[in-house]
Amino acid sequence: QASSILVTGGAGFIGSHSCKALKMAGYLPVVFDNLSTGHAEAVRFGPFVKGDIRDQDAVAAAISKHKITAILHFAASAYVGESVQHPNAYYDNNVGGMISLLKAASATGIKRIVFSSSCATYGVPETLPIIETTPQRPINPYGRTKLIGEQMLEDLAHVTDLTFACLRYFNAAGADPEGELGEQHDPETHLVPLALMAASGRREVLSIFGDDYPTPDGTCIRDYIHVADLARAHVLALQHLMQGKPSIKLNLGSGRGHSILEIVRAIEAKTGRKLPIRIEPRRAGDPPSLTADPSRAAEVLGFRAELSSLDQIIEDAAPWFGLKCNVAA
Ligand code: UFG
Numbered sequence: 384q385a386s387s388i389l390v391t392g393g394a395g396f397i398g399s400h401s402c403k404a405l406k407m408a409g410y411l412p413v414v415f416d417n418l419s420t421g422h423a424e425a426v427r428f429g430p431f432v433k434g435d436i437r438d439q440d441a442v443a444a445a446i447s448k449h450k451i452t453a454i455l456h457f458a459a460s461a462y463v464g465e466s467v468q469h470p471n472a473y474y475d476n477n478v479g480g481m482i483s484l485l486k487a488a489s490a491t492g493i494k495r496i497v498f499s500s501s502c503a504t505y506g507v508p509e510t511l512p513i514i515e516t517t518p519q520r521p522i523n524p525y526g527r528t529k530l531i532g533e534q535m536l537e538d539l540a541h542v543t544d545l546t547f548a549c550l551r552y553f554n555a556a557g558a559d560p561e562g563e564l565g566e567q568h569d570p571e572t573h574l575v576p577l578a579l580m581a582a583s584g585r586r587e588v589l590s591i592f593g594d595d596y597p598t599p600d601g602t603c604i605r606d607y608i609h610v611a612d613l614a615r616a617h618v619l620a621l622q623h624l625m626q627g628k629p630s631i632k633l634n635l636g637s638g639r640g641h642s643i644l645e646i647v648r649a650i651e652a653k654t655g656r657k658l659p660i661r662i663e664p665r666r667a668g669d670p671p672s673l674t675a676d677p678s679r680a681a682e683v684l685g686f687r688a689e690l691s692s693l694d695q696i697i698e699d700a701a702p703w704f705g706l707k708c709n710v711a712a
Contacts, residue, residue, distance in 0.1 A: 385411040386623065387429075387449045390458030390495075391436050394421025397499065397555055397613055401455060402428040402471055403564060404614035410621075413449045414457060415442065427467045436480035442487035444602065451626065453495035455617055456484060459528070461669060462572060463503065466525035477528035481535055489543070493507050495624040496536065498615055500549045502606075502634070502673055504530040512606075512676040515551075515632055523668050534630065546630045548620035553606035553636035553675050555613055557696040558703055565703035566610070575607065575696065578646055579704040589658060591643050593665035596672075602643035604672040606636035609699070610691035619684040631683055636675025637691035649693040653708045654701060679706075 392398040393414030396419070402412035406428040414426045419434040430449060434441040445451070460466065468472040488496065503526035504519045507627045521527045536547040556575040558565040562694035566576050575639055577605045596603040616635050623631065641649075647658050680686040690699070698708045 385409055385685050387411045387413050387453045388524050389415055389423040389451040389454045391415045394425050397610055398457035399425035399564050400610045401617045404618045408618045415445050437483045439483040441483055446491040454493055455497045457499045457566045460659055463523050467523050470496045470524040473524045473528050478531050480629040494545050494618045497548045497620050498532055499551055500533055500551045501529045502551050502553045507670040512674045514576050514676045515679050540630055549632040551634050553611050556607045557609040558663055560567045560572050560611055578650055581705045582650050582654050582658045583706045590661050592663055594662045596634045598642055598671055600642050600644045602644050605638040606640055608637050609696050610637050612688040612690050616686045619686050631652050633680040634675040634685045636677050637688040638673040638675055638677040653697045654706045
């Protein structure tokens with residue numbers, strides 16, 4: 384019988400792709416999601432429990448009912464700008480949710496947790512690429528809630544037999560290569576989907592937030608990782624913990640940085656469409672450049688991003704925005 388894994392936030396973008404990867408690896412993903420930002424139609428690989436992670440009894444009941452052996456914890460609020468405007472809501476959902484989840488896990492004897500952390504915990508790093516020991520100094524409430532989540536796990540693991548994996552994602556993008564799952568945030572704030580919408584005519588123009596950064600073309604550089612690569616890393620992290628190995632904290636990135644203008648050009652080349660852009664002022668809180676050193680995840684998990692070229696990310700995401708790619712491009 385397949386080992387059942389509770390996937391909080393399993394109806395969301397990275398969570399749903401991870402459920403597919405779990406299923407393919409022989410696990411049964413049990414999604415626990417309040418559908419505040421997730422989508423019921425993305426729950427396709429196992430049972431669905433509609434509930435809020437801040438409801439400790441509901442989490443514990445789902446764990447018992449479905450004979451859960453480990454948790455993948457994605458459920459969280461994840462808009463940086465919103466977190467600055469509504470810090471209480473972010474501490475409530477992300478930190479409050481973590482407290483309740485950990486209490487439910489401890490009450491039901493769960494000892495393995497994989498946690499969605501973020502490169503946002505590093506703030507504006509002094510050196511690049513970012514390694515796992517780069518100081519974590521988040522510059523917004525979202526990043527702080529993720530750092531607190533990491534620290535809670537660490538404190539608890541000191542005094543119990545809990546082991547955990549904190550996975551610090553860089554910029555998740557793309558979509559299921561088999562076309563079964565895509566990215567659908569509301570509101571959408573992420574660069575790649577917004578750029579694809581502008582290329583398809585679903586939006587008038589792509590705003591570029593700042594072209595005067597200290598980067599080669601003046602636009603911000605990010606490390607984009609294909610969501611299916613991220614999903615596979617979760618399965619590897621889970622297997623690592625299930626084998627009784629120690630807790631880990633890992634960057635998940637491709638190790639390559641791309642500027643906004645590079646993405647614009649790649650989308651134009653792939654789709655043959657003109658992508659209308661407008662240069663706007665900088666967005667508050669954006670570091671000029673964020674790239675991962677992915678070597679620790681390779682050493683510890685044998686994980687390497689395989690689908691994270693810009694071409695592949697664009698090719699897999701494009702159909703969700705009504706775009707066809709010229710594969711020969
Ligand atoms: N950008 C634009 N125009 C847009 C949208 C984004 O120019 O319309 C720029 C941003 O200013 C940034 C880059 O594109 O320079 C990427 O922006 P995203 O919003 O796609 O992603 P971020 O780099 O801001 O990602 C951050 C953190 C993640 C976190 C995520 C949450 O780095 O860890 O926000 O949404 F998960």
